[in-house]
Amino acid sequence: MTWFQDAKFGIFMHWGAYSVPAWAEPIGELGTFDSEFWFAHCPYAEWYWNTSQIPGSAAFSHHQTVHGGRPYDSFLDSWRAENFDPADLASLFARAGARYVVPTTKHHDGITLWDAPGTGTRNTVHRGPRRDLVASIADASRAAGLRFGVYYSGGIDWFAGRRAVIRHEDQIDDHGRANEAAYAAYALRHVQDLITRYSPDILWNDIGWPDQGLVDLPGLFAFYRADVPHGIVNDRWDGTHACRPDVAYDFRTSEYQANRSVEGSGPWENCRGIGFSFGYNQAEDASHSLSVAGAVRQLADVVSRGGNLLLNVGPRADGTLPPTQRDVLEGMAEWMAVNSVAIHDTRPLDGASSSDSPWLRWTRSGNHAYALIAETGEVRLPHLAGLLDAGSALRLDGRPVAARAVAEGTAVTLGEIGDLPIVVRFDLVS
Numbered sequence: 200m201t202w203f204q205d206a207k208f209g210i211f212m213h214w215g216a217y218s219v220p221a222w223a224e225p226i227g228e229l230g231t232f233d234s235e236f237w238f239a240h241c242p243y244a245e246w247y248w249n250t251s252q253i254p255g256s257a258a259f260s261h262h263q264t265v266h267g268g269r270p271y272d273s274f275l276d277s278w279r280a281e282n283f284d285p286a287d288l289a290s291l292f293a294r295a296g297a298r299y300v301v302p303t304t305k306h307h308d309g310i311t312l313w314d315a316p317g318t319g320t321r322n323t324v325h326r327g328p329r330r331d332l333v334a335s336i337a338d339a340s341r342a343a344g345l346r347f348g349v350y351y352s353g354g355i356d357w358f359a360g361r362r363a364v365i366r367h368e369d370q371i372d373d374h375g376r377a378n379e380a381a382y383a384a385y386a387l388r389h390v391q392d393l394i395t396r397y398s399p400d401i402l403w404n405d406i407g408w409p410d411q412g413l414v415d416l417p418g419l420f421a422f423y424r425a426d427v428p429h430g431i432v433n434d435r436w437d438g439t440h441a442c443r444p445d446v447a448y449d450f451r452t453s454e455y456q457a458n459r460s461v462e463g464s465g466p467w468e469n470c471r472g473i474g475f476s477f478g479y480n481q482a483e484d485a486s487h488s489l490s491v492a493g494a495v496r497q498l499a500d501v502v503s504r505g506g507n508l509l510l511n512v513g514p515r516a517d518g519t520l521p522p523t524q525r526d527v528l529e530g531m532a533e534w535m536a537v538n539s540v541a542i543h544d545t546r547p548l549d550g551a552s553s554s555d556s557p558w559l560r561w562t563r564s565g566n567h568a569y570a571l572i573a574e575t576g577e578v579r580l581p582h583l584a585g586l587l588d589a590g591s592a593l594r595l596d597g598r599p600v601a602a603r604a605v606a607e608g609t610a611v612t613l614g615e616i617g618d619l620p621i622v623v624r625f626d627l628v629s
């Protein structure tokens with residue numbers, strides 16, 4: 200797990216036929232709505248096929264008025280990826296400080312981004328983009344020095360699995376997930392094929408695994424580990440977003456505000472979009488999205504608590520990133536160029552307290568403590584007496600910082616600070 204816990208930051212990529220209509224209501228973050236409201240107004244654009252089949256929903260009328268109710272699969276043919284430049288994207292991700300990339304290889308619509316066994320022509324090699332997008336992303340990511348994982352929707356497949364429309368969380372288990380033996384064998388062949396072709400560093404399954412196939416998982420993981428000894432698997436193999444403790448997994452996952460109780464116990468990863476959707480949503484603008492400072496704070500917060508951030512990009516159908524998303528990653532790149540030592544390869548610092556007002560987070564690495572601070576003027580940094588040497592204070596951006604020991608810890612005086620945290624490094628006294 201060390202490589203994963205050192206990596207701290209990864210890029211998720213949701214790209215599919217749903218990136219053509221690219222439409223959802225930007226209502227807010229997962230985990231802050233009741234289930235029935237969530238599905239009828241789902242802000243996840245990658246759920247378009249489902250939401251647009253719920254009569255009375257805004258997506259239903261959008262699909263009728265803007266797309267004339269056309270069949271979902273026609274979006275696959277309109278998806279051309281004509282400006283897709285994987286090397287450019289991978290270099291942006293690497294500059295932003297990400298150390299791994301996890302694209303969707305099959306989302307809930309069942310369309311595979313490689314020539315997957317049993318899919319016939321319903322994949323991006325034979326239709327739409329007409330290329331193996333998994334291979335393109337894997338090769339470009341690795342050439343840029345990034346590790347490469349695969350997202351696979353094992354639980355929901357609206358084509359090869361079950362087509363029932365989901366209006367409530369409970370319905371996912373009742374009739375949304377495909378559990379039959381035939382589908383279990385189909386999904387198993389897919390993941391085995393992904394391993395054989397691309398040796399992914401992470402298997403990132405979603406919405407559980409078909410019940411009839413749960414017995415295959417130990418064998419699948421053994422097959423995986425024989426090929427990729429450092430390979431790791433997430434926790435969504437038995438249950439929508441979670442696992443029974445007796446099913447092996449290497450790290451837990453939370454998503455926006457959902458499932459946050461797993462954070463802090465062993466290795467974990469929080470995922471979210473830059474806005475409220477994973478797939479590209481044309482109805483979103485900057486007001487629905489993280490700012491650069493918001494993204495940096497989210498990363499710092501997660502890392503200070505021992506987690507990883509899997510921040511999602513949703514390319515447009517032509518393969519380019521919408522400017523709002525690109526700007527956030529460029530801003531993170533600028534910040535990381537100065538401050539990445541406070542993120543990569545760090546662990547939480549015991550004995551010091553974080554706060555939101557003043558905004559303060561801590562990490563540690565080797566014999567250094569890092570205080571990530573977004574507050575102007577004199578700031579009190581509470582910590583155990585004797586934890587760090589106030590006299591060693593150094594601002595990573597090279598600006599002056601005055602620091603002195605006070606009763607509750609250390610006080611630092613900073614100049615004018617904006618929303619973006621600055622980092623002060625201290626020597627730990629051990």
Ligand code: GLC
Nearest residue numbers: 243245246405406454470477
């Ligand atoms: C969810 C959603 C999905 C998204 C994913 C990311 O389970 O159904 O659209 O791909 O989580 O974590």
